[in-house]
Each structure stands twice: as C-alpha cells, then as structure tokens.
Amino acid sequence: MQLHISRSMRSITISSSSNNGFIDLMKIKVAARHISYRTLFHTILILAFLLPFVFILTAVVTLEGVNKCSSFDCLGRRLGPRLLGRVDDSGRLVKDFYKILNQVKNEEIPDGVKLPASFSHLVSEMKNNQYDARTFAFMLRAM
Incomplete structure (x- = not known):
C-alpha cells in the first residue's frame, strides 16, 4: 500500500496491489481552504454600501422616539404604509x-x-x- 500526497495539486493518492497483481487507485481531492481575494473584495464592497444605510435608518427610528411606537410601527411609517401592508x-x-x-x-x-x-x-x-x-x-x- 502506497500513500502519495501532492501539495501543489491538493490531492491524496492511495494505491495498493493485491495478490492478483492489479493495482487499486483511489484519489481524494481536497478543497481549497482559502477565500479568493475577488470574493473578499466584493463582500467588503457590498457591506461598505449597505451598512451606512442600515445604521442611518436604525438611528433615525431610535432618535424619533422610543415610547411613541414599536419598531415595526415606526418602520411602517418610514417606509410607507403600503409597503408593509398598512393602510x-x-x-x-x-x-x-x-x-x-x-x-x-x-x-x-x-x-x-x-x-x-x-x-x-x-x-x-x-x-x-x-x-x-x-x-x-x-x-x-x-x-
């Protein structure tokens, strides 16, 4: 039984020879564990655009009055009555x-x-x- 590990190909090969002379091969591919820079860049870019809007909307709802309405009521007034099913x-x-x-x-x-x-x-x-x-x-x- 032989075990061959290839770091560049990210694979493991296990071979064994039986009594008949046939060789059994089994290859295992290991998935990449790192995140590509392109994916990381797109994620940071999307978060950079979305998080300020979420922060501002949350701050406005909070500063307008905690006791006046619950968060869903204030959100309904902010986004418009028809968007959340209110009339x-x-x-x-x-x-x-x-x-x-x-x-x-x-x-x-x-x-x-x-x-x-x-x-x-x-x-x-x-x-x-x-x-x-x-x-x-x-x-x-x-x-």
Missing part, C-alpha cells in the same frame, strides 16, 4: 362614517333620543356619555 386609517374612518350616515338616513328616529339645545351641548354630551357613531348620526338627523 391609512383616516380614509377608512371616513368611509365607515359615511356608511353609518347612509344607514341612519333610511331608518326611523327612535323615540328616546334627547336633542341638545346647541352644538356646544352636543359636543359636551358626546364627550360625557361617549355615544357610538350610530347614536351620533341619529342625533344629527333629528336636529
């Missing part, structure tokens, strides 16, 4: 309010609705009693 809630609120007003328009006014004397009374009553949007719409229609 503007004010538009949805207006649509819901219009839908309630249209429903109340077709219904009868209940008998137990107390009408305030002025707009300031209406606002104070809404604050104190915390009526829902449907009751508010009935009060507006009755006025």
Whole structure:
C-alpha cells in the first residue's frame, strides 16, 4: 500500500496491489481552504454600501422616539404604509362614517333620543356619555 500526497495539486493518492497483481487507485481531492481575494473584495464592497444605510435608518427610528411606537410601527411609517401592508386609517374612518350616515338616513328616529339645545351641548354630551357613531348620526338627523 502506497500513500502519495501532492501539495501543489491538493490531492491524496492511495494505491495498493493485491495478490492478483492489479493495482487499486483511489484519489481524494481536497478543497481549497482559502477565500479568493475577488470574493473578499466584493463582500467588503457590498457591506461598505449597505451598512451606512442600515445604521442611518436604525438611528433615525431610535432618535424619533422610543415610547411613541414599536419598531415595526415606526418602520411602517418610514417606509410607507403600503409597503408593509398598512393602510391609512383616516380614509377608512371616513368611509365607515359615511356608511353609518347612509344607514341612519333610511331608518326611523327612535323615540328616546334627547336633542341638545346647541352644538356646544352636543359636543359636551358626546364627550360625557361617549355615544357610538350610530347614536351620533341619529342625533344629527333629528336636529
């Protein structure tokens, strides 16, 4: 049995001769263990462009206020509401309010609705009693 190690070819050859005179060869190739300079250069170049943006985005989110929102909420506001699947809630609120007003328009006014004397009374009553949007719409229609 012979063992031949070649450093330049990065291979190991094992040969053995059996009783019949045949030679069995087995070659093992060893993979290169170093990283090429080209790969290292491209990796450093990509990191040099990406890391400053990541740092600035993280710093801005952190400095704008820790207690105001969680990190995902702030990220959603920064990148835009549609990118993370969020939509503007004010538009949805207006649509819901219009839908309630249209429903109340077709219904009868209940008998137990107390009408305030002025707009300031209406606002104070809404604050104190915390009526829902449907009751508010009935009060507006009755006025």
